[in-house]
Amino acid sequence: MTETRLRTWTHSAGYGLATLFIFTLALQNLRYGFYDLFYLAAGMATLTLGGLAYTFLSRRHQLSAPGHLIILTGLNAGLMAAMLTMDTTGITHWAMPLLVLNLLILPLRHALMLSLLLLSPMAILLFVKQSPTDAITALSGLFIVLTVGALYIWQYDHMAQSAEDLAITDPVTGAHNARFLDETLQKEISRAITTGHSLSVINLTIDYADEAADLHGESGMQALFHDMTQHLFGLIRAGDTLYTLNNSEFFLILPFTPEEGVRVISERIRRTISENHWPLIGKATVSLGCTTRGTSDTRTDTLRKRAHQAMLEARRRGADSAWFSPGETLRT
Helix, strand or coil: CCHHHHHHHHHHHHHHHHHHHHHHHHHHHHHCCCHHHHHHHHHHHHHHHHHHHHHHHCHHHHHHCCHHHHHHHHHHHHHHHHHHHCCCCHHHHHHHHHHHHHHHHCCHHHHHHHHHHHHHHHHHHHHHHCCHHHHHHHHHHHHHHHHHHHHHHHHHHHHHHHHHHHHHECCCCCCEEHHHHHHHHHHHHHHHHHHCCCEEEEEEEECCHHHHHHHHHHHHHHHHHHHHHHHHHHHCCCCCEEEECCCCEEEEEEECCCHHHHHHHHHHHHHHHHHCCECCCECCCEEEEEEECCCCCCCHHHHHHHHHHHHHHHHHCCCCEEEECCCCEEEC
C-alpha cells in the first residue's frame, strides 16, 4: 500500500469515527434539551463530514492537501468559541478526541501547534471557571493524551523514514540505489523544465570489473566499490546525487550543470580515480558517459539511455576515458 493510499484510509477512518462520535453527542444533547450543545455538535459533525468528503476528493494528493488544516482549524476554533460563550465546563472533554484527530490527520508539527493553540486559552478558562484541583486534573488528562499521541506519531514517522532509507540505500556503499534513481531524475527533469536550468547526468563504470573480481574476489570488489563511492561523494557538489546501479556501475545527477560543467566534472572524476591507489586493488580506472538534458528530453529513460550509450562508446574507445553525447571524447 502506498503512502498516499494509507493516508487516505487513515484520514477517512479518523473523520468517519469523529463524525459518528460527535453526531451521537448531538443526539444526546438534543434528547436532554441542551440545544446550544446540540447546535455546536451538529456544526462540528458537519465539518468532520466535510473532511471525509474532502479526503475522497483529494485522495490522489493526500501528502500535500491543505484543506485538512483549514477544516481542523475550524473545529478547534469552534470548540474554543463555545468554551468562551457557554457556561458548561463539561465541554472541555470534547477536546480529547479533537486532539487525537489533529495528530491523526495533520503533520506532527502542524498538529502540535494547533493543539497547543487550543489548550493554552483552555487552560486559562479552566482555572477561571473551576477549582485549581479540577483544572489541573482536566489539563493533565489532555496533555497526557497529546504527549502520548505525539510520541506515537513521531515514532511511526521515524520508523517509516528508516524503512524508506533502507529501501533506497545500498547497504555496501551508503549511496542511493537504482530503485530511487528514476523518481529523483524525473523530479529534476520536471524542475529543469519549469525553471529552465541545465541538468546533466553521468553514467560511469569500473573498467575490467569482471577480471578484477576474478583476481581479487568478491570481497575485494566490494571494498573497491565502497571506497570509490566515498571518493565520488568527496567530488560531487551539494545538490548532486550519487546512485549505485550494480557492483561496478554508478550514476550521477547534476542539477544546474551545463555541458561545459559536466565535461569538467567527468574529467576530474576520471583523472582522480586513475591517479588514486586503491587498497587491495591498486590501480583502477573508469569509463564515463555524460550528457545534458535537451529541450525535448522529458523522460528519465531518454537521459539514462543516452548516458549509457555514451559510457559504452567511452569503453569502446579504450579504458580510462570519458565521452559526451552527442559530442567528442574528453580525454583518453
